[in-house]
Amino acid sequence: MDITLRSVLRERILSTPGHENTVLDITIGTDGAGIVSYNLANVWLDPSAPGFNAGSTALTDEEIVRAYLLVRLSEGLGYEADPGRLEIEHVYKPVGRPLGKGGRVDVLVRGAASDVESSDAFLFIECKAPSKFDADLKMIDGQLFRLSRQEPVLPKYLVYYTVELRDGSPFERLILIDTDAFPTFESWDAAGQPITDVLPESYGIASKRRYGNVPAASDSLSPLDEEAGEDQFSRLQTELHDVVWGGGGTNNNEVFVVITRLLLAKIFDEKETSPGDAYAFQRLGTAVHPESPAKLVQRLNALYKLAEDAYLALPKPSSGPAFDEARIAPEKIAYVVGRLESISVTENKHPGDILGDFFEGIIGQDFTQSKGQFFTPYKIVQFMLAMSDAVESAVETMRTSRDHLGRPRLPYVIDPSCGSGTFLIEYMKEIRAALTQPSVTDQLPARIKESHTTWFSGRAGNAWARDHLFGVENNYDLGLAAKVNMVLHGDGSMNTWISSGLLPFSHYEVDGRHNTLGSVRAAEDHPYRASRNEQFDLVISNPPFSIRLSPDEKKLIQTSFDVMRSGASEAIFIERWYQLLREGGRFISVLPEAVLDTSTGLGMREFLLKYFRMEAVVSLPYDAFRPFTSTKTAIVLATKRPVAEVRAFEKELELQRKLSPSAAAHTHFSATFAALEWNEPIFMAEPSSVGYKRRKGLSDVPTRNDLMAESDSQEQESVLSRFRRGYSDDHDAQLGFWTTLEAVASRPGLRLDPKYRWLWDFDGGVTLGSADRAVPLGSYLEIVALKKIAKGELTEERRLVDLELVEGRQGMITIEIPTVETIGSEKVSFDGADLIFSKLEPYLGKLIINPDPADIGSTEWVGLKIKGGVPRMLISYLLLDERLRDAYRRLQSGKRHARLDPKEMLELKVELPPAAEWDEINDYLAGERQKILNYRVEQVAVRDGIDVRLRTAIESG
Incomplete structure (x- = not known):
């Protein structure tokens, strides 16, 4: 019910001279209910029409639209108010109508201009409440085309009609169809459903409205509708x-x-x-x-x-x-x-x-999202903007910074792989909302206010984005979407490029026009030896992971980059961010966690630590980007170092390498940090829930949001709240803790992933027992070099134990193991090992106790030899303990199918029971293990018995 619509149209109808020719009266109560009374002396009402009493019927939104139309026809458009010419509720046999309403036309105008005595239908009109007009368009076929065929002669025009309010005044919306041109719905549909949206006057010829850049309607042109609603x-x-x-x-x-x-x-x-x-x-x-x-x-x-x-x-x-x-x-x-x-x-x-x-x-x-082309969820975008202090930085920049001409400016922000523009759009929204608040504008000096007025002018208040916001997207479809997206949000700039985000900066010049992205600073006397742009305050992005570059891109990258020219796409984008940012500028980005934890990512971590001050790493759960990718990702926030720091680092690192040429990279970095007295704190977190669970083709399912409070009024401990509090001794593995450069450099690989840092920085590698009594697993186990078996034919048939044949946490192989004579890839022999352990997804706890020396398996298996006199069952089930398995997860690195380094596994510290109890515990474990084995045999026998019973029943029948 739209009470305002009913009230406004009632007033307009009753104030129209001559309205009583068709509409006698309309009553309406405070609750919107009322009565419409038609003049049956001039309007024919079908006697079989339901819901009427002597020409009166209940007031509804659709009924007030019909009443308004009747007055428009008779008093505005020159149609004769005569019961032989003007009909309502003409009842036909039901055709294509919802059950219960029957086949009725709301308004029927008879008589053609060429023959005023004609009883042929001229206008056949279906009226709609404004709220139903768009939703019921699919009913045009049944309510107009099919129903009108029951007239002896097809009506000249079919009309689908409503009236809605625009600025408090009636506004007609209609679709008029000429049946001479389109006698059937199929013919109209085949022509693309052409629309005429003007009612003809006095039985005349309908004319199609033309639209133009005019302030008001004239005989030739009408302005566009700027009040179309949600x-x-x-x-x-x-x-x-x-x-x-x-x-x-x-x-x-x-x-x-x-x-x-x-x-x-x-x-x-x-x-x-x-x-x-x-x-x-x-x-x-x-x-x-x-x-x-x-x-x-x-x-x-x-x-x-x-x-x-x-x-x-x-x-x-x-x-x-x-x-x-x-x-x-x-x-x-x-x-x-x-x-x-x-x-x-x-x-x-x-x-x-x-x-x-x-x-x-x-x-x-x-847009069909896929791996490499998927959109960053809003909650992740919102968190990244908050964590990078985007709004606070914009206020500060507006107040204190000037451009190269000395004018006030806002931060220059870019997404060099912007997709459809998600980050840019959300940044625009937040900046506009924050920087137009009186609490901000009232404190601005006069000169900044002048710029502020210009920046936040226009329909959407985003004129500022034309100079300060940039995006580049290589995928044409997404780049086109980004451009349209920006324009529709009020930014009509040229600053969205459909191009690679990794080109030389000169490629972003347009017709020689100077622009921020096209600016280049030559290498000259700079520790970074490729060209730099250095115009941007913030890079916010989710770059494509491990994409293949075109030959042209590879050629250009060789001349445009210094360090990562042959690396993965994410590595090259990291270097591009350095080129883009001014000193003190920040990037915040989604990166594959492999950048932070794999041996192949070491070069990227060295680059990050040298050229950036690492501020935060937030590891996201696997579900964050499913179902479009299951790659483990992390949000990384960092600030570009001043060039003086980079020079000092290079000089000191070179010295440390000369002093200890055979030392590992982390040793050189540790010594360099110590010499330079760099020990910056780095915030890390590994939240388990990010506020949603994604479903392909369906809406997200809301979940707890560990990243940040969903609203300002919500009091919630979160990753963001802990980060904003600054360095603290209050540590939490999920919601946040602080590590340091010194800690990062203390371990091999310079790993920056939160799971790994927690294990070593806070647990000290201790997984079971007290820290002062725990000893490395290497005290009890050593790695056995398993013999490699080349692919091809085997000299003898052998059992092949694949990973899926081993039950997690049980230390047992399934009862039936296949034998093979040929193998399609390299395998290892279990000969010489007391235990076989899977380094692939090790948290699953796949372990083989007492492996058969003749068995072979995947190269993901690691052979272990027991030493130190510890009993086999004791050490085996200790390796399968939940706390050990969590430690394996923290050690693992790589993408979805992550692995651990067996050498690091043996550095984990455990406390065993007193040696005097070893034999007793071992006997207990062996006995319990045997019970499990017996249960498994019994389970197989029971299952086989089911088959026998069914076959017997069938055969006996």
Whole structure:
């Protein structure tokens, strides 16, 4: 119920001279209920229509729309108020209508202009409440086309109609269909559902509205609708997807690209059309002869080309048409244009971010995410912005910093692999919201206020982003989305490039125009020996992991980078962040945890420690980016070191390498940190829950958010609250603890992953017992070099024990093990080992006790020999203890199938029971183990018995 709509339309109806010709009276109570009374002397009411009493019926939103239309027809558009001409509730046989309502047309106007005596239907009108207009569009076929066929002669025009309020005044929305051109729904649909949205006057010919860059409607042009609401855009989002996708034949990413390109063309059209001129993004022609879909697509391809050249800053023009008839039917394009042509997508008078939300909904609905191309969840983005002090830094920069011309400025922020622009959009929203608060603006000096007024002007208040916010995206589809996304959020800048984020900076010049990203500082006398940009205050990103670079990119990288030229993509992006940031600038990014913990990532860690002050590492759970990738990731926050610190580091590191040429990297770094007195604290955390659980194709499931409080009013200990409190002796493995550079350099590999640092920095490697009595596992075990077995044919048949054949935590192999004569990859022999331990996903606790020397298995198996007189069962089940298995997890490194270094495993410290109790405990463990083995044999026998019983029953039957 819309009481305001009912009240406004009632007042407009009853204040219209002559309204009583059709509508006698409308009553309405404070609760919105009321009665509409029609003048049956001039309006014919079907006697079989339900819900009426002598021309009166209950007031509803749809009924007030009908009453308004009747008065418009008779007193505004010149239709005769006569019961032979004007009908309501004409009842037909039910056709395509919901059960219970029957087949009725809301308003029927008879008599054609050429023959006023004619009883043929002229206007056949279905009225809708405003809230139902978009949702019920799918019912046009049944409620108009099918129902109207029961008239002896097909009505001239079918009309789908409503009235909603705009600035408190009535605003008509309608779809008018000329049945001379489109006698069936199928013919109208095949033509792309062309829309005429003006009611004809006095039995005249309907004319199609034309839209142009005009302030008010004239005889030739109308302005675009800037008041389309959230419901209308929400319906459009679904409708455009359904029509373009068409139930199949077009994959989601093609749907996404088509809609995004159409939006870019419309944005360009709205922003570039001169005042007084007609827009190009509309379907030309008449109601009877609309512009053909093929001709429309031809015009749109030309329009898109102009938009692409002006807005996308492509390294080279795209090839082929934007809207290829071989891939997408022109009728579908025509349909989308018809739905969008009257609505502005660059201006909207509603509060909030309706246009931006509309497009973000299209991204989430239509872009098929996959490994390497997936969107960072909002809660992660929100946390990263908070952790990097994005808002606080923006306020401080605005107050204290100046650009190269001495003018006030805001932080220069970039995402060099921006995807669809998620980080940039959320940054824009937070900065606008924070920096327009009176608590900020009231404290600004006059000169900064002048800049502030300019920065936060415009529809969305994001004019500042044109100079301060940058994005680069190599994937064309996502880069296009990022550009459209930025424009729809109020930033019409050229600062979103569809290009590689790893090109020489000169490649980001556009027609010789100076821009922040295109600036270059030559290497000159600098410890970093490649070109630098050094314009940006913040890099915030989630770069693609381990992508393959094109040959052209590889060639350019050789000349543009100094350290990581042949590394993984994430390594090259880390170096690019250094090039982008000014001294004291920060990056915060999602990185694969392999960067922080693997031996192959050592070079990246050395680069990070040398060129950045590491501030925080937050390891995310595997679920953070599932189902699109299960790669273990971490959020890393760091500040670029001053060049003087880098010079000092290089000089001291070179000295330490000369003093101890054979020492490991961590030893050299440790000595260098000590000599320079660098021992910076580093915050680390490993939260178990991040506020959501993702589901492919479904909405996220809310969970506890360990990262940060969900609202300002929520009191919650979190990773963010601990980080913001600063260094503390209050340590928690999940919510946060502090380590130091000295601790990082004290262990091999310079590992920066929180799980590993907790194990050594706080547990001291102790997993069982007290620290003063625990000894390394190496006191009881040593690694056995298992003999390698080359792939190919074996000299004899052997049992092959794969990892899945061993039960976790049990130390047992499944009862039946396959034998093989040929192996397809290298294996190891178990000969010579007392125990066989899996270094792959070691937290699962896969251990073989008393392995058969003749068995062979994967190279992931590690052979262990028992020493020190410790009994076999005692040491075996100790290795399977939950606390040991958690320690293995903290030792492991790599991507999803992580491994540990067996040598480090033997450094873990444990306390064993007193030696005098070893034999007793060992006997107990052996006895319990035998019980398990017996149960397993019995279980197999019972299961076999089930099969026998079933077969017996069948055979006896």
